Amino acid sequence: MDYKKEDYIKFMQLYSHQSWLSKKESSLEALISTCDTKGQKNLVFSLLDRFHYLNGKTTNFFLEQMADYIVNCEFEMERVQLVACTYNDEADSGQRILDMIKVPLYQKGWKKIKTVNVIGKAVKASSKGKNQIIIVDEFLGTGRTLRTRIEWLKKNVRKPVEIKCCFLAGMKNAVEKLKADSIDIFCPLQLEKGISEYFEGDKLNFAINDMNVLESKLAKIIKEKKLEDYSFGYGKAEALYSLENGNTPNSVFPIFWWLKDKNGNERETILTRYETGFE
Structure with a gap:
């Protein structure tokens, strides 16, 4: 040192x-x-x-909170589909949370839950009676992406559906704005700017x-x-x-996490972000 x-x-x-x-x-x-x-x-x-840097133990705690919300949100397991807030076939955090939350849900008695790893596939599931949609993801930043997903679902799912959202963490001001617009969202860890x-x-x-x-x-x-x-x-x-x-x-x-400095040199970053377009 x-x-x-x-x-x-x-x-x-x-x-x-x-x-x-x-x-x-x-x-x-x-x-x-x-x-x-x-x-x-x-x-x-x-x-x-x-900084909030979540280790495995803390992450599992918040996953339990999310599972409690899902089980007690007055949706019926037989009608529910858990949908990752994912638009294309690129693996992302929404799919990761979707996979991780299956265990605490199973332990709480939700053993036959329908999961959908891409938002577009929710249309087909809704036509088969899964008309209660819960969108899940890891982090809510501005809320713009979530609004886009909800609008897409409402436009493309022809039958009436109910939509709720469940995020591991997010910005408090974004959560409050969504709720003010009557978007039902649960987010156990909410951060100030x-x-x-x-x-x-x-x-x-x-x-x-x-x-x-x-x-x-x-x-x-x-x-x-x-x-x-x-x-x-x-x-x-x-x-x-x-x-x-x-x-x-x-x-x-x-x-x-930004990869290069103003001179084009690679930076040794504290955090890592993978994103298409940086390769």
Whole structure:
């Protein structure tokens, strides 16, 4: 460890709060080394200190919460289809959660649950009496994708259907907006925005400026992906969340997962995101 003396205590405190980062020491040190000011360093430390990095035990706890909701949401098992919030045949987090939640549902007596791994296949299942649809996924950022899926279902499923949504985690403001529009959604872990819903007054202005400076050190474009589309997280979500051994949502601040710096060099990132278009 070759920390500067003034940073040493902050590194140690962060490791004590976020033990997963102790395995990413080199990546964290690389990120801190890109900071020009004490304010930028403090912002990075603050964001990581408040980060939700879900290990297996915690993930299983939230899956249990989701299963409880499904079993008690007044839908009937014989009429239900669990549908991943997935549009095409590319494997994604929605399909992963769909697979993971089958076990807690089975343990609660839902042993004959119909699962559908692509949203488009829900049409066929609904024609066979599965007209109570529960859309499942891992993370809700802005809610735009979910709204699109719901609109598609309502347009393409000819018979009357009931739709509910069940997400492992998501941004609190997005959940509240969906509920305000009468979209039934359950999300056990709800997050505040990492900067704009944490800092206030001058501290907020300084934090926004510091993040803009940090992002200016990243590549503006990687193949077909533009940094401006992901600034402060996709849709300005400002998410501080990732699943252990999972694919980091694009809602997370890109300083933690963007692959290249402004000079085109590969970055040693704290988190990993796989997305078509970055290969």
